Each structure stands twice: as structure tokens, then as C-alpha cells.
Amino acid sequence: MAAKKNSAEESGSRQAAYSARNRARLVKDAQEVLAEIGPSATIEQIAAHAEVSPTTIYKYFENKDQLFIQAMGEMWHEWISWAFAQTSTTDEIESIFEVTRRLFRAKETHPNFARVLHNTIKEMPDFFIQADEQTAKRVLKKLASSGQLIAENFEFRYQLWESLGLGLVSSVHVTETLTPAEADVALGIGMSVWGISEAKAKKLISRPLKLSSI
Numbered sequence: 001m002a003a004k005k006n007s008a009e010e011s012g013s014r015q016a017a018y019s020a021r022n023r024a025r026l027v028k029d030a031q032e033v034l035a036e037i038g039p040s041a042t043i044e045q046i047a048a049h050a051e052v053s054p055t056t057i058y059k060y061f062e063n064k065d066q067l068f069i070q071a072m073g074e075m076w077h078e079w080i081s082w083a084f085a086q087t088s089t090t091d092e093i094e095s096i097f098e099v100t101r102r103l104f105r106a107k108e109t110h111p112n113f114a115r116v117l118h119n120t121i122k123e124m125p126d127f128f129i130q131a132d133e134q135t136a137k138r139v140l141k142k143l144a145s146s147g148q149l150i151a152e153n154f155e156f157r158y159q160l161w162e163s164l165g166l167g168l169v170s171s172v173h174v175t176e177t178l179t180p181a182e183a184d185v186a187l188g189i190g191m192s193v194w195g196i197s198e199a200k201a202k203k204l205i206s207r208p209l210k211l212s213s214i
Contacts, residue, residue: 023060026050030071035112038119039068039127065127072120072131079106079113080135086210093148093196096139097204100165100187102211104172104180109211117173125166136162140194150195157193164190 029050033041036049043064047054061067083099106114120128137158144151168186171178178186188201196204 019060022056026052026057026060026067027071027074030067031075031112031116034068034071034075034119035115038122039065039124068127069130072116072128075113075116076131077135079110082110086212088207088210092139092143094204094207096143097187097191098207098209101180101184101205101209103169104183105209105211106173114173117169121166121170122174125170129162129166136165144194160193161190164193 026046030046033046033049037045041064043054043057046064046067047057050057057064057067061070080099083102084095086102087095087098089095089098102109106117117128120131140149140158140161141154143149144154150157164186168178168183168190172180172183184205188198188205191201191204192198
């Protein structure tokens with residue numbers, strides 16, 4: 001009985017590992033499709049790129065949007081981890097704004113990620129926000145709760161900030177109506193939403209950025 005149980009457990013572990021590898025591969029393929037086509041890609045196009053049948057995709061993901069949100073979310077969080085690792089300060093507020101400025105310059109450091117940003121924001125801005133899973137909001141709320149940012153009317157301030165951020169990223173990566181340096185200036189102006197003075201904002205956006213890629 002023990003031998004059979006161990007064999008079943010080993011078989012289950014192998015199956016779980018196999019499923020995890022397949023799922024991870026589909027996520028990687030979906031990231032490539034997001035970069036090449038964008039969220040408008042069909043399940044058939046994803047399947048063709050991954051060289052699997054649509055049925056295989058549905059085995060691991062309920063629908064196309066679920067797969068794309070997973071793909072974009074993983075890519076986003078990998079980039080965020082990299083960006084925060086590059087910061088030259090331990091100050092949380094300074095780190096946030098350094099990371100935002102790096103996002104404006106993603107074409108220089110992460111061209112594939114920049115293409116995903118372009119396609120995703122162009123077609124479905126809300127899709128990009130979903131992928132973030134409100135990570136930015138949690139961080140800003142923590143800073144507001146500790147008194148480092150204005151906490152009064154937080155929800156309204158966050159909505160303004162979110163709209164500003166999405167607009168600036170779109171202006172840099174989609175319409176290309178702003179250069180990263182011009183987006184920095186606009187970001188500095190927008191910092192007033194959180195009660196950050198003009199003098200401090202200018203100091204933050206003038207800090208040199210480390211832009212080495214992965």
C-alpha cells in the first residue's frame with residue numbers, strides 16, 4: 001500500500017510539474033503575442049504562435065483575457081522588480097518616482113516590454129490597469145497612512161494620479177507626443193496631487209537614472 005501511495009504521489013508531482021511548465025510556456029507565448037499583435041489577438045493566433053491547439057489553451061485558462069492578464073501581470077511585476085532594484089535611494093517616495101521615470105524609458109532598457117505597453121495601452125487601457133492588480137495603489141496608500149503623502153480624499157487623489165500616469169505613459173509609448181524628459185516635467189507637476197512641493201518635485205525628476213537593461 002505504501003509503495004502504491006508513493007507511486008501515486010510521484011505521478012501527481014510529475015503531472016503538476018508538467019502542467020506548470022505548460023502553463024508557463026503559454027504565458028511566455030502570450031507575452032510575445034502581446035508584443036507582436038496586442039490584446040486584440042484571437043485565441044487562434046495565440047495557439048498558432050504557441051504551436052498548440054486552442055483546446056490546449058482552454059485547458060489552462062478560462063479565456064483569452066485571463067491568459068493575457070496573467071501574461072501582462074507577470075511581465076509587469078518582473079519589470080517592477082527590476083526597476084526598484086535599480087533605484088539609488090532607500091527613500092520610498094523617491095524610489096516610486098525613479099521607477100515611474102524608468103517606465104518612460106522602457107524602450108531603451110526593455111524594448112519588448114515597451115512594445116507590449118504600446119499595444120496594450122493603445123487597444124485596452126483598462127487591461128493594463130488590471131494587470132497591475134492595484135499594486136501601486138497599495139504602496140501609495142501605505143505612504144499616505146504614514147503621513148508621507150496627503151491622505152485626505154485619497155481615492156480622488158489616486159484617481160487623478162492613475163489618470164495622469166496612464167496619460168503620460170500613453171504619450172510616451174503610444175502617441176509619442178512626449179519625450180521621456182518632457183514626461184518627467186509633467187510628472188513633477190503632477191506630484192502636487194500628493195502634496196509634494198514644486199522644489200522637491202524638481203529635485204526628484206532631475207536625479208540621474210541608472211538605465212542598464214537586464
